[in-house]
Amino acid sequence: MNVKDTECVRFLQWALPRLRLRWHGFRKVRKQVCKRLARRLRELNLPELPAYAAHLDAHQEEWAVLDGLCHITISRFYRDRAVFDYLDKKILPLLTENSLRRGGNTLRCWSAGCASGEEAYTLLLLWEVRHASRAPAAEMRVVATDVDERVLERARKGCYSGGSLRELPPDLLAGGFERLARLYCVKQASRNKVLFQRQDLRAAMPAGPFDLILCRNAAFTYFDEALQQEVLQGFHERLPAGGILVLGRHEALPPGSRGWLAHHPGVYEKQGHGALQ
Numbered sequence: 001m002n003v004k005d006t007e008c009v010r011f012l013q014w015a016l017p018r019l020r021l022r023w024h025g026f027r028k029v030r031k032q033v034c035k036r037l038a039r040r041l042r043e044l045n046l047p048e049l050p051a052y053a054a055h056l057d058a059h060q061e062e063w064a065v066l067d068g069l070c071h072i073t074i075s076r077f078y079r080d081r082a083v084f085d086y087l088d089k090k091i092l093p094l095l096t097e098n099s100l101r102r103g104g105n106t107l108r109c110w111s112a113g114c115a116s117g118e119e120a121y122t123l124l125l126l127w128e129v130r131h132a133s134r135a136p137a138a139e140m141r142v143v144a145t146d147v148d149e150r151v152l153e154r155a156r157k158g159c160y161s162g163g164s165l166r167e168l169p170p171d172l173l174a175g176g177f178e179r180l181a182r183l184y185c186v187k188q189a190s191r192n193k194v195l196f197q198r199q200d201l202r203a204a205m206p207a208g209p210f211d212l213i214l215c216r217n218a219a220f221t222y223f224d225e226a227l228q229q230e231v232l233q234g235f236h237e238r239l240p241a242g243g244i245l246v247l248g249r250h251e252a253l254p255p256g257s258r259g260w261l262a263h264h265p266g267v268y269e270k271q272g273h274g275a276l277q
């Protein structure tokens, strides 16, 4: 059984705000969610989405199941090349310099909504292959969080098919992976530097502070505006002045956000004493 697109759109426009999510973010990816909804109807032996809406009203615990059906977990290494090129050329050298000047030796990074780890490992490998030898006194640690335990399991294993690595520059591919049959596995020493944790951004965040936070194609696409503001506030509290927040290519800070300086599309610096310039 399939659900009709119009019926699915009507249902999502009703249900998503109740999960503090927004229809606008799901418009393009709705087919995936609609397919999952059709499967859920079959599991519950329900004829159509209005009956599922009634089921949600009667069974509050079903909202968590619906929330899970709305996780869009697509990712790949070096996604949005221009952003990682900018981090490589401009941001990582500055953050390293600032950290060493402050007497610290660890670059603390957070990948929020990390999916299967592609973003977190890309950042770490960028640092290890291109920067670490120039700053032997410094190291990078990455905390990577996601609400979905299934993707985190894959992230901890750190093994990927060639397709998700096709945008990764050759030096990072050569320096960061071991082959295991047809898979490419992140070397154990690098895997040890990324800590994967299950966490729902709506309810909790790692303590920080962080020098760099990546939150791409997650909160600022799928969350409603008030929730985006709350999440942004959490990021603000976890970055020092001069700390960097990276959003996805098609994302923007929620309207009215203050205290951020745009460096490059999607790359924002927290303003205040000690800023980068």
Ligand SMILES: C[S@@+](CC[C@H](N)C(=O)[O-])C[C@H]1O[C@@H](n2cnc3c(N)ncnc32)[C@H](O)[C@@H]1O
Pocket: 071, 072, 073, 074, 075, 076, 079, 112, 113, 114, 115, 116, 118, 119, 145, 146, 147, 148, 151, 199, 200, 201, 202, 215, 216, 217, 218, 248
């Ligand atoms: C499209 S992926 C983005 C992955 C990566 N950041 C990237 O840009 O390639 C979005 C991820 O955000 C996660 N996510 C969605 N809602 C979340 C929440 N409330 N808390 C934490 N992670 C969440 C999803 O499970 C999914 O893995």
